[in-house]
Amino acid sequence: MSIVSSTDILEQRTRRDARHERLFRWLLKGCALIVLAALLGAAGATLWGGREAFTTFGWHFLVSSEWDPGNDVYGALVPVYGTLVTSFIALLIAVPVSFGIALYLSEVAPAWLRTPVASAIELLAGIPSIIYGMWGLFIFAPFFAEHFKPWLTNNLGNKPDDGQLSWVAEHVPFIGKLFGSDYPFGASILVAGIVLAIMVIPFISSVMREVFQTVPTPLKESAYALGSSTWEVAWNIVLPYTRSAVIGGIFLGLGRALGETMAVTFVLGNSMRLSSSLLDPGTSIASAIANQFSEAVGLQKSALMALAFLLFVVTFIVLLIARLMLRRLASKEGR
């Protein structure tokens, strides 16, 4: 009797456990699905909102640099270009600097310094972007216009003040165009890129620092024992060991740079004209939406929604490239 009842109890418990397990699994699945639903919902809503613009302009919307609310003609090329170029500049600066910060904190810095600097970096990540924007507009952009820009335009640009092209501008292709500008102020694509870099450095460097610390000490110590320098250990041991996490961190920063709105709006100059120069004002997808959405009606509003959808697409493509890169790295590793 007692044996039967105990197996009964056991069976009951297994059943209950199984039920709980199922419930838990559903709960977890629900959590994951919320993200998916939110993503699809947002993408779908922007696509639906932008359908008028997409049907009116078709493919032309993607390649036209015109944005003319007066005549109701819209094209996305200028904002898409601005978004990509500012984010690219931001990564160009932020990745090496973040790598340096993370390496210093995990390998070189004395122990007492690590925690305060690491918390300082995390604090930087918490500063609202409007503060970066104000700093960029009131302090950095004028400073840049006064001290850096003249040097850049005169030594690298194709429109120097004295009319004499420098050796670099004459001999290196594209450089002249990139740095030629006769606008006398700071707010520009380059300044926006620099401000963005400062904004994403905390994100990238804190991820890098975390993962650098996961590298097993015996690995590093054996490399040191074989006579490697700190640089060699970082490049040949730490980086390969943490590569996928590092790339993940970089793309986290890139995601932030692509979607950043307020700070960019302040320092980008908000001009809807296509210019090859990094020192000319431009616009980005997020800042164009922030600027125009409150007063937009009809087709203009639809075009802004279409822009928002394009931001999804751009981010998706960038993430896709990241995945492909990781896969290629992984397959190389196997060989």
Added chain:
Amino acid sequence: MLTLRKTPIRFAAVATLAVASTFGMAAQATDITGAGSSFVYPVMSKWSAAYAEQTGNRLNYQSVGSGAGIAQIKEGTIDFGASDAPMKAEDLKKFGLGQFPIVVGGIVPVVNIAGVQAGQIKLDGTTLADIFLGKINNWNDPKIAALNAGLKLPAGKITVVHRSDGSGTSFNFTNFLSKVSPTWASQVKFGTAVEWPTGVGGKGNEGVSQYVKQIKGSIGYVEYAYAVKNKLSWTDLKNAAGNVVAPDADSFAAAAATADWASTQDFNLIMTNAPGAKAWPITATTWMIMYKTPKNAGNSKTAFDFFKYALENGQKAASDLDYVPLPPALVKQIEAYWAAEFKH
């Protein structure tokens, strides 16, 4: 230990008191909600504070932009909308809405030229339009010199600064340029946002003020109050009557008074390029938009009471903020319009 234990109790008592008093006030007062134009936001908040002190009724005004204000009143989520551009008669009719102006303000071109103080440089409409079209791009251009005999202007590239965000300020400014320049009217047209032929965009009045301050040789346009506050050098303008006028309360009032309000329907009139001899050419107003047969009659009644207070007793508050109160004749016309068109 003792104080530690006491503090939360005391805090709780204060909190309860505060909550009780808030509810107590809410019970006897009406809260009305409006949304729209940021152009009138400063004066709206000043009026609503004074009005709440007097009557206990509170106004919650959200400065979300004219477009959003119109969208929200169409949805019926607010008691009144506020727009810097008038709604068309057919739209008003379709939604059963009425509109009327509330206060007048001026928009001034501002410049940053070494050695040029506020009011020293004079421009006319076509020159201003040519500058914003990029056709005139140097301060020593003969057209500018012809308007400014006796003022030595340095050679220097002109950098145009415009609003990057959609705004009523841009709407009125480009409306003026469209009225005075056929090229502008056919190429750029007017609106809260346009495709600017040249220049750089600053976000908000603050953004434009900041850019104009930073960029030597720049010209932008801001609300008068911002030019005064930021000590920017504004320009004088030649008006439709051919006189050169300075931007101030008198010339804004002259524009409001000489604009032909009497023959308009639903006050559908953009005041730029007003005909008066002393009128400032870029003068603007903001329209309040309300349902003729409101869903919430009580709130609507309070809103009208608030507007009556603003039009009849709010002049000083408006002048303090560099707005101009509506001329008495126009106030009479608005009150007649209320009586005739609105059920309240």
